[in-house]
Amino acid sequence: MTDIDGISSEGLTAASLDGRLFQFAGLAESTEPGEIVLLHGPGGVVQVGQVDEVDFSFEGALRGSGRILGVVSDEAGFDSRHSYAFAVAAMTDADGATVEAIHESSGATLEIGSYLASAEIPARLLPHRFNRHTFWVGQSGSGKTYALGVVLEQLLIHTALPMVIFDPNADFVRLREIAAGAGESDAAGAIANRDIRILRPSSPDPDSLRVRFVDLPMAAKGAVLHLDALDDRAEFNELVHLEETLGTLGPEAIVPRLLERGTPAAQALAARIENLRVTDWRVWAGELRAVTDIVDTRPDATVLDLGGFADPDESLVVAMAVLDDLWAKREQRRPILIVIDEAHNLCAPEQNSPLHVAVRERIVQIAAEGRKFGLWLLLSTQRPSRIHSSIISQCDNIALMKMTSPLDLDELATIFGFVPAAMLARSPGFRQGEALFAGGFVPAPTMVRIGTRLTREGGADVRVPVRDE
Template sequence: MTELMIGTAIDDDAPVLLDPRRFNRHTFWCGQSGSGKTYALGVVLEQLLLHTELPLLILDPNADFVRLGDVRPTTGTTDSVHLAGLDIRVFRSGRADGERLRVRYVDLSPAAKAAVLQIDPIADAEEYNVLLHLEVSAAPFDSVEMVRGLRASGEPVRARLANRMENLQVLEWELWSRGAASVVDTIHERPRATVLDLGGFENPAEPRVAALAVLEHLWAHREERRPVLIVIDEAHNLCSPDPVTAVERALTAKLVQIAAEGRKFGLWLFLSTQRPTKIHPNVLSQCDNLGLMRVNAPRDLAELGEVFGFASEDAIRRAQSFVQGQALFAGGFIAEPTFVQMGERLTQEAGGDVRVPLTK
């Protein structure tokens, strides 16, 4: 079996290896700002690309992984050739160049459409019922024609639904493919890696709806048992313990469902965030692997100690003293809790901090 070389032990410089077979469990990755969390996450993902055939789906809010297919000049020839030959697809949002990140409105479940339109199944029962039975052609999708048809029906409840759609302007989002290609079509093909740049949309609900569309598709096809590692960077944006909007509640509920039931279907989560208290507890408690970088807040350290009992409290508290690039690995994917200095990246890291302009 090929293991994943992700760095060296802090205490004795011995190589540190992860068991790739144990990524068939959910993984939690944590570290405060400046700890090197995103860079180190890239180290692990590159090793998975090199030494497994596990497809990666990366939900990327800061465009940090959009260059995952660009090999660094310092990378060895063998690894360079391997990485360069992989099918890595990147979908961009906003004004960035590249293939557009789009999903089809008509592919959403009725519950997801209701969340987008802020329709409550009980308080807005009549509108919800119309939405539930509304037939919309997948291609081409014309939102203007749909609204016009609802108004032309002469039925007051349909007219109210049309007014809601028009007033909220959600059908005008750039997220929608309007019957054309959807990112879920690509994900269903299982490329080696699919990176979704979520950060460029204008409406704050759009990245969440994009994630919801993708997760609904994976869940709908779960019985096919085709493995995929769902990597969610800055996971607190999608999996809050206190979701507020209808879209946030629907997305959190789907992630809780995947966390609880997805493992047997090959839907495995890899969640990265700055603080464990920002992740829904029903998702956090399902994680069997831990990667911990520098964390100073006592409340966060206490939470980690309670949830991840396979790492001692002393080991977790040591995270307060970590410098950039140092981490604790514990759980099923490593033989014993180990303190690690992360290795070098093989591909280009996008994003990064903005430098303070200094006088010359």
């Protein structure tokens, strides 16, 4: 049976009024949101489309809509610059060669796994589009951190983009250790040759995670000591003058020096420092190298193991020092990817301590203005509501793993309006390791089964002990 221009009306038939969107209807075994299809139109023109929405009846009839991605041909491959309206076209599934053509034309080289709809087709991201902020979200148990490791490995292999990784749970501290199953592949060898620094609080120089107090901006020093420049102006002024000699003082000498001054403000500042036990923190560099000095040398990856500090404020001091230093040097326009795992620890809207506020405000500023200076964020968290809205709204890329909360999905749909609603709705049914990628860093919104990591995973779930029978 044939229809217009010899196009068969059996199976699925599509039409497009504007050459950008299409609608389809007919009989087929299955068609899913996110699926890549071929639209065989009049004159032998073949266009590539992506299904956005599908409805079906119990009789097997399907009806839905999608968007046209471009034109494909044997001579030119895939061309995303052109698309055409048509009255009727036969719609068929795209094969792996078509998807590979899309990847090749867009420069997608980061292989992160396979298409959820077809395990034989590799899924790839565009490395050059990590020059936009990325939001990575998935509830506990979704495989979020493992999947993030896969992407970071691919960036290490295929790009020269330095990254600094804020790692609160020691999930990436083994990033330079090749997993036993990775063998001696070229990819594993590439990672082994990268300059990856793992900085821990307890490590000796040169791998210590430490901050030099005198290098902090004055506002940051005040935040460490919970001082406001106006409300605590006498103590703050004492701190300003103390800075003139701090460079020659060890932490143990600061309080005695203040007490020697004998002024009420100096005595109050000394009491504040003793009460906060700031001089007992292991974060201070002393004669050791500061984390900002190490990051400034631009290793391929610098992992900051934030979970090893006794006082939670110490990890905030590290974050503040690194972010402030990157921002202060922004005019150098040296690109760097700032990866913040469990980003709610640093970006939550409800945290109001002076250190939390200082760190969050700097991240808000980087989110709003850092992109043009080469300061690009990748924020990973469990729920969008746990991240300040001014930060999420600046993200152009999204990776979504299993998410069952309707409120969270509604919020994501509002913020990331370019993601097809039917694809977002698949998230509650994702298995561990399945994800939706959308935004500039993927040729088209894609549902993916994440591949295997090449390096060893730092953190893992603790198993329930089982008794021997």
